[in-house]
Amino acid sequence: xxxxxxxxxxxxxxxxxxIVRGLIEAGVKFASTYPGTPSSEIGNNLEDIADKTGxxxxxxxxxxxxxxxxxxxxxxxxRSFVFMKHVGLNVAADPLMxxxxxxxxxxxxxxxxxxPSCHSSQNEQDNRYYSLLSLLPMMEPSTPAEAKDMMKxxxxxxxxxxLPLIFRTTTRVNHxxxxxxxxxxxxxxARGMFEKDPAKYVNIPAFSKPNRVRLLGKNRKAKELSExxxxxxxxxDGKAKTGVITxxxxxxxxxxxxxxxxxxxxxxxxxxxxxxxADFIRGKEKIIVVEELEPYLEDQVLRICGQNGLGVPVYGKxxxxxxxxxxxxxxxxxxxxxxxxxxxxxxxxPGVDIKLPARPPTxxxxxxxxxxxxxxxxxxxxxxxxxxxxxxxxxxxxxxPFNTADFIVCMGGGAGAAGGFSETTDQKPIAFLGDSxxxxxxxxxxxxAKFNNHKFTMVILDNRTTAMTGHxxxxxxxxxxxxxxxxxxxxxAIVRSIGPDFIEVVDPYDVSSAVDVMxxxxxxxxxxxxxxxRPCPLELKxxxxxxxxxxxxxxxxxxxxxxxxxxxxxxxxxxxxGKVDTDPSQCIGxxxxxxxxxxxxxxxxx
Amino acid sequence: MKYTIxxxxxxxxxxxxxSMVLGNAAMKAGYKVAMSEVHGMAQRxxxxxxxxxxxxxVVSPLEAVGGADLIMGFEPVETCRNISLGNRDTEIxxxxxxxxxxxxxxxxxxxxxxxxxxxxxKKVSDKVTTIEATSTAVKAGxxxxxxxxxxxxxxxxxxxxxxxxxxxxxxxxxxxxxxLDLNMRAFDMGYDAMxxx
Numbered sequence: 001x002x003x004x005x006x007x008x009x010x011x012x013x014x015x016x017x018x019i020v021r022g023l024i025e026a027g028v029k030f031a032s033t034y035p036g037t038p039s040s041e042i043g044n045n046l047e048d049i050a051d052k053t054g055x056x057x058x059x060x061x062x063x064x065x066x067x068x069x070x071x072x073x074x075x076x077x078x079r080s081f082v083f084m085k086h087v088g089l090n091v092a093a094d095p096l097m098x099x100x101x102x103x104x105x106x107x108x109x110x111x112x113x114x115x116p117s118c119h120s121s122q123n124e125q126d127n128r129y130y131s132l133l134s135l136l137p138m139m140e141p142s143t144p145a146e147a148k149d150m151m152k153x154x155x156x157x158x159x160x161x162x163l164p165l166i167f168r169t170t171t172r173v174n175h176x177x178x179x180x181x182x183x184x185x186x187x188x189x190a191r192g193m194f195e196k197d198p199a200k201y202v203n204i205p206a207f208s209k210p211n212r213v214r215l216l217g218k219n220r221k222a223k224e225l226s227e228x229x230x231x232x233x234x235x236x237d238g239k240a241k242t243g244v245i246t247x248x249x250x251x252x253x254x255x256x257x258x259x260x261x262x263x264x265x266x267x268x269x270x271x272x273x274x275x276x277x278a279d280f281i282r283g284k285e286k287i288i289v290v291e292e293l294e295p296y297l298e299d300q301v302l303r304i305c306g307q308n309g310l311g312v313p314v315y316g317k318x319x320x321x322x323x324x325x326x327x328x329x330x331x332x333x334x335x336x337x338x339x340x341x342x343x344x345x346x347x348x349x350p351g352v353d354i355k356l357p358a359r360p361p362t363x364x365x366x367x368x369x370x371x372x373x374x375x376x377x378x379x380x381x382x383x384x385x386x387x388x389x390x391x392x393x394x395x396x397x398x399x400x401p402f403n404t405a406d407f408i409v410c411m412g413g414g415a416g417a418a419g420g421f422s423e424t425t426d427q428k429p430i431a432f433l434g435d436s437x438x439x440x441x442x443x444x445x446x447x448x449a450k451f452n453n454h455k456f457t458m459v460i461l462d463n464r465t466t467a468m469t470g471h472x473x474x475x476x477x478x479x480x481x482x483x484x485x486x487x488x489x490x491x492x493a494i495v496r497s498i499g500p501d502f503i504e505v506v507d508p509y510d511v512s513s514a515v516d517v518m519x520x521x522x523x524x525x526x527x528x529x530x531x532x533x534r535p536c537p538l539e540l541k542x543x544x545x546x547x548x549x550x551x552x553x554x555x556x557x558x559x560x561x562x563x564x565x566x567x568x569x570x571x572x573x574x575x576x577x578g579k580v581d582t583d584p585s586q587c588i589g590x591x592x593x594x595x596x597x598x599x600x601x602x603x604x605x606x
Numbered sequence: 607m608k609y610t611i612x613x614x615x616x617x618x619x620x621x622x623x624x625s626m627v628l629g630n631a632a633m634k635a636g637y638k639v640a641m642s643e644v645h646g647m648a649q650r651x652x653x654x655x656x657x658x659x660x661x662x663x664v665v666s667p668l669e670a671v672g673g674a675d676l677i678m679g680f681e682p683v684e685t686c687r688n689i690s691l692g693n694r695d696t697e698i699x700x701x702x703x704x705x706x707x708x709x710x711x712x713x714x715x716x717x718x719x720x721x722x723x724x725x726x727x728k729k730v731s732d733k734v735t736t737i738e739a740t741s742t743a744v745k746a747g748x749x750x751x752x753x754x755x756x757x758x759x760x761x762x763x764x765x766x767x768x769x770x771x772x773x774x775x776x777x778x779x780x781x782x783x784x785x786l787d788l789n790m791r792a793f794d795m796g797y798d799a800m801x802x803x
Contacts, residue, residue, distance in 0.1 A: 012626070012633050014643070037646035120646035143640070143665065176667035177625075177641035179633055252640070252666040330670035346693035348672030352686045354726040357715040359616065359683070359707040361652035396650065400714075469646070565712045571651060574706065575713030583711070585749075 005049060010181045015174040016041035018144035019083075019111070022151035024053050026107070027188030028081045030073035031057045032066035034440060035469035036085030037120035038174040039113035043083075044470055051482040054190050059472050059479075062411070062440040063088035067110065068095050074108035074164065075201065076192030079155060083111035086127045087410065091441070093130070099164060100134045101211040102201050103218070106192060107155035108164040110136075115171050116292045116327035122391065122410065124325070126293035131166045131270035135215050137222045138166040138270035139231065142251040144178040150231060150267060152186075157225055157268075161218050166270070170292065172249040172327060223271040231267030232276055238262055242340045243284040245277065245301055250290045250328050257333040257343045261288070272300055278308040288339055289316035292328050315339055362396060365572040366588035368534035369394045369461055371508030372518075373402040374567040374596065376430065376459065378511075379518035383428065386421050388414035390433040390442075393468045393536075394461050397432070401569050404432065412441025418456040419449050428522060429456040436466035436474040438491060443498075449527045450498050457521045457528045458500075461508075462491055463536040471539045492531055501526030508532045511567070511595040537588050549589025549606055551582045557601035564593035564602065607637075608661035609767050610669045611760075612691040615680025616705045617644075617654050620753040623780065624678070625656035627757055631768050631776040632660035642667035651708060653684055660767075676763060678756060680739070681705050682723045689727060697733050697763050699800070700724070701756060703740035735759075735800060742795050751785070751792035758796025770797065 002011045004021050013021065019042055023031065031050065033043045043059060050057035056073075060066035063084045070082035084092065089112045096110065112130065115121040131138035139154050141147035147169065158165040199207050226232060235255065240262040246254050247266040254263055264280045266272070281287055281304075289298040298316040305314060315321045321335060322328075333342050363369050373394075389395060389405035390413065398405035407417055418429035433442045438460050446458060466472040473479055478488040495503055502524040506514045514532065521528040540546040551572075558580065565573055565580060572587035573580055582593075582602075594602035611628060615621040622643060632639050637660040644654045657669055674692045679685025679700040692698060702720050709715040718726075728734050737759050743751040757777055761770040774793055781789045 010633075012629050012639060012641075041645065119644070143667075172642060172667055175643050175645050177629060177639070177643060178667070179639055249667065253668070256664070256666045257670075329668045330666060330673070334670075345670035346672045346695070348690040349692050349694065349696070349730045350690070352689055352723075352726040352730060354686065354718055354722060355716075356683050356687050357707050357710050357717055359651070359653045361617070361650040362708045364650065393650065401712075468650075562713070569708065569712045571706075571708040571711050574711045583706075 004045060005052060006182060008182050010179055012177055013144050013180045014041060015144040015147055015169065015176050017045060018148040018180045019151070020045045020049070021180060021182065022148040023055070023081055025148070025183050025185050026079060026151050026155045027186035028079045029055050029188060029190040030070060030078050030080040031055060031082070032060045032069045033083045034060055034063045034066055034088055035466050035472045036088045036113070037469055038115055038171040039083050039085050039111060040469040043472060047472070047481045053185070056190070057482060059474065061475060063092040064095060067092040070108060071095060071099050071104065071164070073192070074104035074106045075102070076194040077106040078190065078192040079107045079188050081109050081111065083113070085121065086112055086114040086125055087121060087123065089127055089130060091411070096130070097134050098203050100136050101203050101208055101215055103162040104158070104164055105162060107158035109151065109154055109158065109167045110164050111167045111169065113169050113171070113174050117171070119171050122408065124293060126296060128168055128269065128296045129294070135219045136163055136166050136270070137161060137268070138168055139267055140168045140248045140269050141173055141267065142249055142265070143173065144176055145180045146267070147173055148180050153229070153231060160225065161222055163218055170249055170327070176249070219271060223274065226268045226271050227273040227275055229268040229273070232273045233265055234262060234280060235265050236262030241285040242288065243280055244288045244290055245280070245297060246290040247297060248292065250292055253328055253330055253333050254290050257330050258336065258340055259343055260341045266297065269297070272297070274304050277301060277304050278310065281305060281310050281312050284312055286339065287312055287314045288321070288336060289314060290322065290328070294324065360399065362399065362571065363393065364538060365570050365586040366537045366590040367393070368463055368508040368532065368536070369397060370568050370570060371511050371592045372459060372461060372514055372532040373397050373404045374592070375508065375511050375514035376404060376518050377402065378515045378567070379522055385428045385430050386425070388418045388421065388429050388431040390414040390437050392434040392437055394432055394434060401566055411437055412445060415442055415445035415449070415458055418458070419445060419452065419454040422454045422456045430522070431456060431458045432461060433458070435460060435462040435464065435476045435491060439475045443494070446495070446498055446527070446529070450500060453526070455526055457524070457530065460491060460529065460531045462531055462533045465536050465539045467536045467539065471536070471542065495529050495531070500529045502528035505531040505533055508534050509590050509592055509595065511592055537590070546588060549604055550584050550587045551589050551591060551594055551602050551604050553581050554601045554603060555579065557599050559599055561598065563596055563598055567596045568592045607767065608659065608664055609675045610673055611658045611676045611678055612669065612674040612688065613656040613658065613678045613680070614684045614688040615654055616684060617651055619680045619705065621654050621656050621680055624753050624757055625658050627773070627777050627780050628760065629658050630780070631773050632658070634776060635768050635772055637661055638664050640664045640667045653687065655688065676760070678760060680756065682720055683717070686723050686727055689730060692731065694731065695733070696731070698727070698731055698735065699756070699759055699763065700727065700734055700736050701739040701752070702736050703738060703752070737796065737799050739796065742799060743792050746792035746795050747788040751788050754789040754792035755796035755799070758793035759800040762797045762800035
């Protein structure tokens with residue numbers, strides 16, 4: 001597979017691998033993150049290789065901590081990199097905004113991986129607005145190769161301005177794959193020195209006022225750099241009557257599917273090169289702005305037209321020619337055929353005339369979340385409860401037969417909401433969250449619940465990993481990479497120290513015991529906590545630690561009540577011709593189905 | 607020249623490995639390459655799609671609906687679901703070994719008969735070639751080599767722009783040493799199965 005560490009040559013790299021290569025070539029010596037798709041593979045790669053390049057890398061407990069740690073590295077003169085998914089930047093926004101006032105010494109990039117079309121996310125917010133809000137410079141690559149190359153200039157700009165730079169990618173850059181040419185890595189120091197300067201780094205009002213003025217000055221300087229930057233270039237002979245202004249992956253669709261236009265391709269997108277844009281527009285008959293999500297460029301282009309007295313019509317989202325929702329594709333370009341020529345594509349085949357079963361993502365065979373959900377449903381019975389869920393694999397509990405997600409907003413958000421529901425409704429709130437989410441932002445709402453005497457049940461689904469994003473370690477697993485080994489932190493001990501009214505640890509594979517524990521937890525008139533502890537089987541499989549076992553159904557004992565299917569609904573249980581059986585290619589022998597079988601007809605075999 | 611392969615299947619079937627092997631072979635053949643993959647949530651037993659485009663000038667990681675030159679279907683229902691990625695000239699390679707969605711396994715939804723799926727797809731395209739990749743892989747030695755069977759079959763697709771030798775060599779670079787013989791055997795069996803069709 002791809003060798004990110006090679007000295008030279010070219011490789012077919014995933015966008016996220018190209019970004020890692022970019023870090024190596026830019027001589028970055030400090031990187032931090034909290035995992036989140038579509039940025040996750042950056043961390044998985046750094047976990048493997050960071051120390052081989054002299055870089056320190058960590059999975060921080062959340063995005064805010066990650067950004068603060070990277071800020072300190074850069075303030076000490078060490079090139080740093082913090083990366084996260086778009087919603088992660090909401091968590092890290094607090095330090096980001098004031099870090100802009102302080103500035104940095106060594107180069108620092110803040111990568112925000114946005115997810116148009118919500119492939120793996122709860123929203124599709126456009127984080128380019130963070131650059132306007134924070135007055136920080138921003139760059140947006142269009143392809144994996146450009147992402148790698150752009151990082152070199154990004155670090156130089158960051159150091160020239162002494163500001164962190166927002167490096168904004170989207171899923172179709174992070175998860176695109178393309179040919180990347182390697183260059184020589186830059187040599188930079190891994191150790192720095194923090195020079196104390198309270199007027200810069202201590203933003204009490206007396207200092208933040210001058211720092212705000214200084215930041216505005218840097219913003220003006222950044223605009224000059226943007227005007228000169230080769231990342232903002234015209235693609236075309238300048239003679240076309242129609243001009244397209246674009247950035248990010250949209251450029252690739254414009255380039256291939258709109259043949260008769262001049263393109264102003266913007267890579268340095270905050271501040272915008274206003275003079276360059278005005279010069280591009282002048283003499284054109286019309287301008288089309290092609291960008292995913294919000295009219296970030298379009299609205300600024302309209303302002304630039306206004307300020308420069310340019311009466312050229314500007315088409316895009318404000319005129320209804322391009323959608324504001326979902327990612328773009330070659331097909332979206334077809335909507336522009338009333339404005340310019342769009343390259344023809346073949347007529348698609350009609351759909352097949354047969355009903356196809358849906359295939360949504362689902363909890364895996366033997367997933368321990370199935371067991372605790374089955375137990376909770378059984379314990380709840382017909383009582384009216386509110387399932388406050390969270391962000392992780394367990395979000396998939398929203399599907400039948402579990403339906404154990406009534407309210408989800410963000411990381412750690414379920415437990416916070418449970419407190420509010422407990423004070424305003426007669427429905428018992430049950431908050432589910434994972435082990436990594438507990439450390440990320442699940443502790444404050446539990447503390448708040450105890451402090452304010454809320455009444456709810458928190459269920460911590462401790463599967464010993466950060467599963468959904470690709471099995472990253474978290475404080476509950478301890479760290480075992482990059483030459484550092486740390487002890488796992490004990491979630492039970494942490495919870496006990498907060499002093500809940502009830503706490504028990506259960507094995508979700510033992511569904512009947514879990515039902516009993518959940519009944520008592522829900523009956524508790526205070527803050528009750530259940531820790532459902534069982535490692536993710538995918539993680540065990542990866543490390544070859546999964547004991548080979550399989551469940552078999554004794555058809556002579558089975559009464560076809562289908563309790564196993566109704567309660568566990570494991571993909572390894574197959575119902576065919578009125579009978580249930582297990583699929584040995586999927587079954588891991590966890591025994592959850594056996595645990596709920598009223599006739600003991602299912603046996604776990606080694 | 608531009609060539610687009612849409613690889614469809616289910617998370618865990620090896621769609622990503624197949625697209626990596628084909629993409630690397632395209633790079634070695636001197637083409638530009640632009641690909642798009644599905645990672646993350648959708649991989650948890652959901653439908654997955656990998657787009658591979660290569661040629662003299664390609665930059666877009668996505669293809670227009672209908673724009674595929676080849677649909678490589680790892681799973682029958684997924685092949686049917688994604689048929690509109692192709693047009694009437696698109697070569698369609700369809701593995702007949704099913705992976706049941708969880709709601710089907712649990713008896714809440716029906717999985718159509720394979721023959722009905724094939725009949726339905728043949729009604730809209732006369733360029734469908736079926737293959738039993740998993741059972742062929744089992745004959746080669748192990749079910750996990752279904753991937754290699756599919757890649758071998760692609761090598762036999764009419765006018766495929768990358769040579770069989772280069773595809774096989776790239777596959778051999780991307781599989782673990784101890785499974786090399788298995789994969790090479792599976793590749794050849796896939797190639798022969800496609801040729802025999």
